[in-house]
Amino acid sequence: xxxxxxxxxxxxxxxxxxxxxxxxxxxxxxxxxxxxxxxxxxxxxxxxxxxxxxxxxxxxxxxxxxxxxxxxxxxxxxxxxxxxxxxxxxxxxxxxxxxxxxxxxxxxxxxxxxxxxxxxxxxxxxxxxxxxxxxxxxxxxxxxxxxxxxxxxxxxxxxxxxxxxxxxxxxxxxxxxxxxxxxxxxxxxxxxxxxxxxxxxxxxxxxxxxxxxxxxxxxxxxxxxxxxxxxxxxxxxxxxxxxxxxxxxxxxxxxxxxxxxxxxxxxxxxxxxxxxxxxxxxxxxxxxxxxxxxxxxxxxxxxxxxxxxxxxxxxxxxxxxxxxxxxxxxxxxxxxxxxxxxxxxxxxxxxxxxxxxxxxxxxxxxxxxxxxxxxxxxxxxxxxxxxxxxxxxxxxxxxxxxxxxxxxxxxxxxxxxxxxxxxxxxxxxxxxxxxxxxxxxxxxxxxxxxxxxxxxxxxxxxxxxxxxxxxxxxxxxxxxxxxxxxxxxxx
Amino acid sequence: xxxxxxxxxxxxxxxxxxxxxxxxxxxxxxxxxxxxxxxxxxxxxxxxxxxxxxxxxxxxxxxxxxxxxxxxxxxxxxxxxxxxxxxxxxxxxxxxxxxxxxxxxxxxxxxxxxxxxxxxxxxxxxxxxxxxxxxxxxxxxxxxxxxxxxxxxxxxxxxxxxxxxxxxxxxxxxxxxxxxxxxxxxxxxxxxxxxxxxxxxxxxxxxxxxxxxxxxxxxxxxxxxxxxxxxxxxxxxxxxxxxxxxxxxxxxxxxxxxxxxxxxxxxxxxxxxxxxxxxxxxxxxxxxxxxxxxxxxxxxxxxxxxxxxxxxxxxxxxxxxxxxxxxxxxxxxxxxxxxxxxxxxxxxxxxxxxxxxxxxxxxxxxxxxxxxxxxxxxxxxxxxxxxxxxxxxxxxxxxxxxxxxxxxxxxxxxxxxxxxxxxxxxxxxxxxxxxxxxxxxxxxxxxxxxxxxxxxxxxxxxxxxxxxxxxxxxxxxxxxxxxxxxxxxxxxxxxxxx
Numbered sequence: 001x002x003x004x005x006x007x008x009x010x011x012x013x014x015x016x017x018x019x020x021x022x023x024x025x026x027x028x029x030x031x032x033x034x035x036x037x038x039x040x041x042x043x044x045x046x047x048x049x050x051x052x053x054x055x056x057x058x059x060x061x062x063x064x065x066x067x068x069x070x071x072x073x074x075x076x077x078x079x080x081x082x083x084x085x086x087x088x089x090x091x092x093x094x095x096x097x098x099x100x101x102x103x104x105x106x107x108x109x110x111x112x113x114x115x116x117x118x119x120x121x122x123x124x125x126x127x128x129x130x131x132x133x134x135x136x137x138x139x140x141x142x143x144x145x146x147x148x149x150x151x152x153x154x155x156x157x158x159x160x161x162x163x164x165x166x167x168x169x170x171x172x173x174x175x176x177x178x179x180x181x182x183x184x185x186x187x188x189x190x191x192x193x194x195x196x197x198x199x200x201x202x203x204x205x206x207x208x209x210x211x212x213x214x215x216x217x218x219x220x221x222x223x224x225x226x227x228x229x230x231x232x233x234x235x236x237x238x239x240x241x242x243x244x245x246x247x248x249x250x251x252x253x254x255x256x257x258x259x260x261x262x263x264x265x266x267x268x269x270x271x272x273x274x275x276x277x278x279x280x281x282x283x284x285x286x287x288x289x290x291x292x293x294x295x296x297x298x299x300x301x302x303x304x305x306x307x308x309x310x311x312x313x314x315x316x317x318x319x320x321x322x323x324x325x326x327x328x329x330x331x332x333x334x335x336x337x338x339x340x341x342x343x344x345x346x347x348x349x350x351x352x353x354x355x356x357x358x359x360x361x362x363x364x365x366x367x368x369x370x371x372x373x374x375x376x377x378x379x380x381x382x383x384x385x386x387x388x389x390x391x392x393x394x395x396x397x398x399x400x401x402x403x404x405x406x407x408x409x410x411x412x413x414x415x416x417x418x419x420x421x422x423x424x425x426x427x428x429x430x431x432x433x434x435x436x437x438x439x440x441x442x443x444x445x446x447x448x449x450x451x452x453x454x455x456x457x458x459x460x461x462x463x464x465x466x467x468x469x470x471x472x473x474x475x476x477x478x479x480x481x482x483x484x485x486x487x488x489x490x491x
Numbered sequence: 492x493x494x495x496x497x498x499x500x501x502x503x504x505x506x507x508x509x510x511x512x513x514x515x516x517x518x519x520x521x522x523x524x525x526x527x528x529x530x531x532x533x534x535x536x537x538x539x540x541x542x543x544x545x546x547x548x549x550x551x552x553x554x555x556x557x558x559x560x561x562x563x564x565x566x567x568x569x570x571x572x573x574x575x576x577x578x579x580x581x582x583x584x585x586x587x588x589x590x591x592x593x594x595x596x597x598x599x600x601x602x603x604x605x606x607x608x609x610x611x612x613x614x615x616x617x618x619x620x621x622x623x624x625x626x627x628x629x630x631x632x633x634x635x636x637x638x639x640x641x642x643x644x645x646x647x648x649x650x651x652x653x654x655x656x657x658x659x660x661x662x663x664x665x666x667x668x669x670x671x672x673x674x675x676x677x678x679x680x681x682x683x684x685x686x687x688x689x690x691x692x693x694x695x696x697x698x699x700x701x702x703x704x705x706x707x708x709x710x711x712x713x714x715x716x717x718x719x720x721x722x723x724x725x726x727x728x729x730x731x732x733x734x735x736x737x738x739x740x741x742x743x744x745x746x747x748x749x750x751x752x753x754x755x756x757x758x759x760x761x762x763x764x765x766x767x768x769x770x771x772x773x774x775x776x777x778x779x780x781x782x783x784x785x786x787x788x789x790x791x792x793x794x795x796x797x798x799x800x801x802x803x804x805x806x807x808x809x810x811x812x813x814x815x816x817x818x819x820x821x822x823x824x825x826x827x828x829x830x831x832x833x834x835x836x837x838x839x840x841x842x843x844x845x846x847x848x849x850x851x852x853x854x855x856x857x858x859x860x861x862x863x864x865x866x867x868x869x870x871x872x873x874x875x876x877x878x879x880x881x882x883x884x885x886x887x888x889x890x891x892x893x894x895x896x897x898x899x900x901x902x903x904x905x906x907x908x909x910x911x912x913x914x915x916x917x918x919x920x921x922x923x924x925x926x927x928x929x930x931x932x933x934x935x936x937x938x939x940x941x942x943x944x945x946x947x948x949x950x951x952x953x954x955x956x957x958x959x960x961x962x963x964x965x966x967x968x969x970x971x972x973x974x975x976x977x978x979x980x981x982x983x984x985x986x987x988x989x
Contacts, residue, residue, distance in 0.1 A: 052597060056822040058590065059577045059599060059701040061736050091818050093865070095842055102821020155826070283865035285874060288708035288815055290737050 007175040008216060011247045018243040019220060020173035021210040024186060026165045026196040027140070027203070028071045034139050034163035035062030035105060042202050046145070046156035054161040056100030061289050064089075068163040069293065070303060071195040072112050072137050075165055077304050078193045079132050081116025085297060087136075089290045093283040097155050098142035106166075108284045111136035112293065118169075118189065119312055120181040121333070125325030130182050131170035140164050165196070171210065171220065176239035180232055183207055184333060188311050191335045206230050211242040212256070221246070222256040226270050229263050238263040242270050314338055321351040330359055336373040337363065343380035353387045361404060378407050385414040398470045399423050427473040429480065435467045436460075436477070436484055447485065454487050499524035500664040504568060504721035505748075507667050511557065511567045518557065518567025522550035522611050525569045528665045529613055534986040535636045537650075537659040539574045540582050541614040549611040556609065565728055566609030571666040573657050574615040575622055576602045576712070577701040585703040586618040586630040586653075589823045589830045589849030599701025600733045601670060601712045608728040613666050616656030620851045621820065622677055622705040625923035627655025628914055629853040637685055637907045638663035638982035642948040645985075648907040651681030651923070657715045658685040662982060668716040668725050672702060674709045675808050676903075676927025679939035682715055683902035683952025686941045686980065688969065689715045690722045691927075693960045694934035695740035698733030704819040706812035707738075709931040719940060719970040723747035726962060740960070747966050755971045756790030758964070761895030765801035766926060768904065774951065775901045778943045782899055782953045785975035786968065794895050798887040801929060803880045805921060808928040810864050810877035816854075817861025823849060856917065885933040892958050897968050900926050902939040902952035926954060936962045940969040941978040950980065 008015035032039055036053035053060040076083050090108040113135035119127050142160035146153050167186065173179045187205060190196035197204050207229045212221035224246070229238050246256050260279075261270040286292075309317075311332040318328035318341075332338045337358070344354045362383055366376050386403050389395045395403065395418055403414050403423065418424060426432060439460060440447055450456040457478075464477045481487075499521050502510065510516045526543045546569060553567030577583045577595035584590045598606070606612070619629040626649035627635040635655040637648040639662070650659040654671030658681035661669050671678035673691035682689025690713045697712040704710060714725035727748065732741040762783060767776070783793050825831035825845025832844030850858070864873035891898065904925055913920045930937040936959070939952040953972060957965035 055827060057597075057828070058583070058585070058593065058595070058703040058822070059597075059699075061700050063735060063737055093818050093821060095821065095824060097824075097826050097838060100822060100827060102824065103818050281867050283818070283862065283867075283870075285814060285818070285865055285870075288706070288738075289704075 007177070009213075009243060009247060012251050015216055016213045016243070016247050017216045018175060018239065019171045019212045019214060019223075020175075020179045020239060021171035021223070022169045022173070022179065022182060023208040023210070024167045024183065025206045025208075026075075026167060026186075026190055026198075027205070028068050028137075028163035028165055029194060029196055030065060030067045030071060030163055032065055032067075033161040034065055034068050034137060036161050038161065040162050044158055046154070047158065050157040050160065054100065054157055056102070062105060062287070064290065064293065065163065068137060069112070069295070071163075072135065072165055073295065073300055073303050074193050074307065075167075075190060075195045076113030076116065076135050077300075077307055078189050078195070078310055079113070079116035079118060079135065079167070081132055081135065082114035083295065083300050084110065084112055084114055085295045085300070086110065087112040087293045089287045089293065090284045091287045094280045096141070097153070098144050098157075098160065100142070100157065100160060104139050104141065105287055105290070106138035107136035110292075118182060118185055120178060120185045121329045122177065122181055125329065128178060130172045130178075133168040133170050135165055135167045138164050138166055171212075171223075176236035176243075179209060179239050180235045183232060183235055185311065188333055188335065192308055192310050194308075200231050203230065207235065209235065209238060209242075211239055211246070213243050213246045213250070222258050224256065224258065224270075225260045226263050227260060227273065231265075234263060234265055237268050238270060241268060245270065311338070318351070318355070321345075323351055323355045327355040327359055331355060334373070340373050340380050344384045347381040347384035349384035349387055350391060353391060354384065357383060357387045361401060365404070365408065377411065378404065382407055382414050389414065389418060393425055393427065393473060394418065395423055396425050396470060396472070396474055398465070399425065402470070423471065425473045426468055426471045427476050429476060432464065432468065432472050432476055432480055435464050435472065436480055439463045439467060440484065450485055450487070457481055457485065457487060460485070498664075500528045502667060503718045504667045504716055505718070505724055507568055508565065508724070512562055514557065518550040518553040518611060519547065521567065522546050522569045522613075525613055525666055528663075529660075531987055532663055532665050535638065535659050535663060535665075536633050537616055537635050537656040537663065537665055538571070538614045539584055539586070539617050539632050539656070542581055542612055543614075545581070546611050546613050549606075553609055553611060563607070563609035565605060565724075567611060568609070568667050569611040569613045570605060571613050571616045571657055571660040571669040572602055573654050573670050573672055574618055575672050575703045576670060577703065578602055578612070578615065581612075581615065583615065583703070584631070585622070586620040586632060587823075587849065587851070587854070588631040589846070590703070591631060591830065593829055595701070597701060600698035600731065600735065601702065601729045603701075604728055604731055605670070610728075616654070616660055616669060618656055619653035619677075620854050621703065621816070622653040622672055622674055622710075623816070623853050623857055624652040625676070625680055625920050626908070626910075626913065627652040627681070628910065629851055630655075631851060634910055635659050636910070636986075638984070638986070639685060639907060639949055640982070640985065644947075647910045648949070649684075649910055651684040651903075651907065653677040654681050654689075654715060658682055658687060658689070661685070661687045661715050661717060663984070663986070668714060668721050670712060670729065671715045672705075672710055672712050673927075673931065674705050674711075674812060675931050676924040678713045678715060679927050679937055679952070679954060680903050680923055682939045683941070683954075684907035684950065686950030686978065686982070687715060687717055688719050688722045688938065688940050688973075689713065690726055690938040690962070690966070691930060691936060692726060692730060692962055693740075693936045694931075695738055696730045696744075696936070696960065696962070698731060698736040698739045700733050700735040706815040707819060708815060709808075709812055711931070719938075719966060719973045720748060720751055722938065722969075723751055723966050742960055745963055747963055750963050751966060751970050753967055754789060755786050755968055758786070758791045758897065758968065759895040760786050760791050760793050760968070761796035761891050761898045762793060763796050763798045763801065763891065763898055763900060765798050766900045768925065771901075772905055774945050775904060778951050778953060779899070779901050781976075782942055782972055785972060786899070789971050789975065791968075791971075796891040796895055796898065798884075798891055798929065800880060800883045800887050804884055804929040804932060805925060807877045807880040807884065807932060808924070809860065809921060810873050811881060811932070813857040813861030814865050814874050815861070817858045817865065820850070820854070820858055825849070853917070881932050884929055888929075888933045888935060888956070896958075897964055898956040899968075900954045900956065902926060902954040906945045906949035906951055930956050935959055936965055938965045938969045940972050940976075942972060942976045943978065944980055948980070950978075
């Protein structure tokens with residue numbers, strides 16, 4: 001499969017391998033629901049986005065939303081998956097107040113998308129392949145509100161009928177890092193495609209994680225399904241906890257029973273919900289209100305032709321442009337960072353310098369300020385201008401950071417700021433020599449030390465930079481210092 | 492032109508249309524006569540809800556249009572609507588306690604089509620609960636009585652079902668025509684035993700939107716009328732392709748009335764040999780051969796055909812229909828609308844009590860059957876197998892139609908039976924649909940036309956089955972049969988004295 005290094009966990013009886021598969025529910029980005037015209041906007045007043053179909057009123061019939069089908073096909077293509085030109089909607093029958101018709105319309109035996117794959121990005125530029133088993137469309141349920149009244153529960157049907165894609169992987173992940181990396185990558189792909197906003201806080205993306213453990217290379221163990229894993233951070237926590245629980249259980253002489261467990265984010269643990277045999281019998285059967293969904297191959301090709309460049313292709317292009325695999329992965333991980341970087345390139349930034357600048361300086365500042373890229377105060381063109389000035393020795397790297405700070409808090413054009421505030425780098429040797437002479441004269445003891453230990457030259461560089469207000473060209477300072485101090489060229 | 496009948500309620504739909512259009516009678520006069528007939532006929536229990544004020548209001552609006560020369564196809568013609576069609580602002584019960592207080596905020600596509608054509612609503616007709624029954628005895632609102640009684644008998648007979656209220660309303664001259672729905676014979680069987688015409692169109696011909704669902708892959712709305720011409724006229728204005736119903740089919744709706752009199756000369760009429768069942772009453776056999784003779788005499792060619800999987804039709808139907816029903820009826824849970832049980836401890840209790848109190852015995856029986864056949868471990872043995880049989884039954888018809896244009900069969904295995912006679916034995920009740928269910932399973936059009944009387948004076952019907960979307964040909968054959976049979980008998984209006 002992949003050449004990645006296995007990450008095993010230690011038990012009393014030796015090493016154990018974690019095997020992870022995932023079922024991700026991703027809300028399809030569309031104006032209206034899967035089978036009704038009701039809107040899907042997040043955060044509306046309870047029951048303000050409910051059609052008679054969603055409410056399960058007598059005589060109401062579902063009508064498939066073409067846009068949702070297109071989005072599912074688009075996602076399937078983005079997962080390099082087989083598109084099934086004929087798929088079937090089934091009814092999954094169970095009673096619950098958040099499910100007005102008493103059944104969820106889903107795809108059971110014949111999903112719209114078959115096998116595909118996702119390449120996940122691991123540490124040090126390593127990648128691994130995670131197989132996709134299938135993708136199918138289904139309806140979301142409504143929401144019960146238990147905190148509105150002392151002894152009544154309320155139902156909000158705004159989500160009822162909203163289109164979801166359930167994406168099921170093969171059991172191809174081997175560590176919590178890989179599980180998190182998969183979800184990150186999947187999220188990036190659907191966001192690039194514009195088929196899901198990937199917003200885990202609002203529940204637009206939810207993951208159920210199947211975890212089992214086995215002796216390395218041994219047969220697969222019994223899996224437990226962990227529900228309610230709704231953040232990237234929790235994925236790793238939930239997997240680690242669950243794998244350890246299973247190893248301890250087996251090593252204590254117990255056996256793992258197939259069950260559904262709930263992740264409790266507060267306690268950082270998984271808790272028993274129900275055993276497999278206690279699950280409802282869903283009595284799946286083809287929904288007689290809907291004809292089999294038949295897609296036109298030409299339409300699928302049209303959708304394929306309209307796909308945007310996806311993270312893997314973008315990453316390859318960035319690497320070709322001179323970026324390290326690591327920098328390229330970081331930049332393509334989020335659609336917004338990639339777009340920001342591309343805007344910098346369009347403004348003339350040199351790729352390698354641009355990537356370094358973004359990853360080391362600008363994104364760090366955004367993180368610290370808790371700002372999304374879209375809300376950041378500095379335009380890509382301004383960042384491009386700053387690194388262009390560094391490249392042309394107009395300003396030093398240090399001044400560049402100052403310029404970024406100024407624009408961050410005050411705005412403005414970087415070139416004009418450098419000009420008006422006199423931040424231009426000094427390359428005039430006579431001015432620099434003067435500063436060097438002053439530093440040498442003031443520190444005769446250091447001069448002796450540096451002759452014995454040439455590495456101390458950097459102390460002199462710092463002093464000279466300080467004396468010139470950071471504007472001296474560090475390269476020039478270095479060269480002149482070596483001459484003055486009589487140090488060897490190399491070192 | 493038409494001559495006015497002595498009593499306005501004796502009009503056929505087409506006659507009334509012509510008379511209203513010619514301003515020989517106003518819609519208000521006509522409607523008033525029917526409103527009175529409906530009120531007088533309460534002993535028959537044909538209506539769950541009467542809407543006299545609405546009827547008069549609609550009639551007066553029609554009269555204004557007629558005066559302005561803006562009459563539409565069914566302008567001012569009073570109809571009865573089966574209580575399975577959702578009617579905006581008018582209680583729609585599906586014959587069930589669980590929907591006994593349900594007032595839809597929307598109008599079904601079929602009824603809306605009728606109002607758009609100018610028709611007037613007299614009220615909502617009684618029916619078997621959720622259309623599950625063949626005698627109208629499973630209704631929460633009590634049984635409907637057949638206007639017909641056997642010669643020298645005062646015993647009440649059933650009007651068939653599930654569209655029993657509509658059948659009685661049409662047969663008893665309580666409306667010009669009515670809508671019905673047919674899942675396994677619910678239009679054709681009651682039509683046959685009340686001496687009227689009932690047509691189940693091809694699946695997909697009429698929209699199911701706004702019709703309370705029983706078995707979605709089988710349900711189809713259709714006309715119930717006093718004449719074949721009326722069926723042609725009413726179907727034209729019920730049918731439409733509907734973007735709200737994914738199973739409705741986008742195919743032109745022809746002017747059925749136009750081709751009605753073209754006769755059957757040269758038509759090949761298939762007689763399916765498997766429909767000769769052991770123990771069928773000789774009267775049924777005689778009626779069937781009479782029917783063939785009449786058509787032959789008019790130039791049709793009679794050919795014997797085979798539908799080899801016919802014997803599997805009833806078992807197949809009683810797996811597929813309950814399976815779909817068990818899912819379709821899950822929404823009646825006491826949470827959002829309809830009957831809600833009091834004093835329950837938890838949500839499961841609310842479901843169990845609301846459904847236990849709200850559904851009658853027959854509906855519960857079918858929900859249980861349907862739940863069972865879909866359960867894991869039984870699905871393959873029942874539901875999956877029934878689906879395969881359904882395909883085979885459908886293929887039987889495709890094969891048969893290679894050698895004939897329409898099929899001729901009896902509509903029912905016998906005449907109307909007594910109230911209470913078959914309620915204790917569900918299987919004998921289910922056998923009523925033996926000649927009609929195959930048509931639903933294959934999605935084909937079928938029409939029942941009155942063709943004779945039993946020895947003790949009860950109506951019997953013949954059925955024509957057509958190719959998909961070829962309602963025109965079965966209407967033509969039915970019209971030829973209607974003429975040849977000269978069926979003119981009428982039930983005595985005994986209920987007026989009651």
